[in-house]
Amino acid sequence: QVQLVESGGGVVQPGRSLRLSCAASGFIFSTYAMHWVRQAPGKGLEWVAVTSYDGSNKYYADSVKGRFTISRDNSKNTLFLQMNSLRDEDTAVYYCARGKYNSAWYLCYFDSWGQGTLVTVSS
């Protein structure tokens, strides 16, 4: 069955960096667009970023553009999120999610989710 397992979260000071990973199994990873979605404590869901199946195209939410970088290693079935210049408002549980689309590859609903990894930005 589809499994997505995030790791790399933790406590980090404002302005510092963190790299999240998501290990995928149970499906052909290299054929799916993959996303990061986050959820601040007690709040709703916010889409963060997407990478195409081969990593050649990426889109970001305005709130993270220029600070976060999504990437993937299809040889290792792993998705990454490099987070730089972290801010207090980046504190959230970060989920990786598999995308399914009907029209454009970046316009997806999310049919499988990981359990999430908590990132806390605090001095």
Place this chain on the structure above:
Amino acid sequence: EIMLTQSPGTLSLSPGERATLSCRASQSVSSSYLAWYQQKPGQAPRLLIYDASSRATGIPDRFSGRGSGTDFTLSISRLEPEDFAVYYCQQYGSAPPTFGQGTKVEIK
């Protein structure tokens, strides 16, 4: 960016009752590309409905979705104890994909 507004914020019902949740978009959602998710405390969201009315794999038929344009509805015909949770709608008709703020279905 399309904003999604869910109502009510909280729905207090008893097991066996029918739940009707609303999701209204700030502009028309292309091709009814709207999904619904269920989230329980401490868990990841779970896909219930996609393309406004198609049930995801393994989702019981007491869950149904309908709507088009700017108005969408998720109905739960008879609430089971495991259905008490927070529900989110999400549009994927235009970039960026966006979520509603959620409706909490709680036990009355």
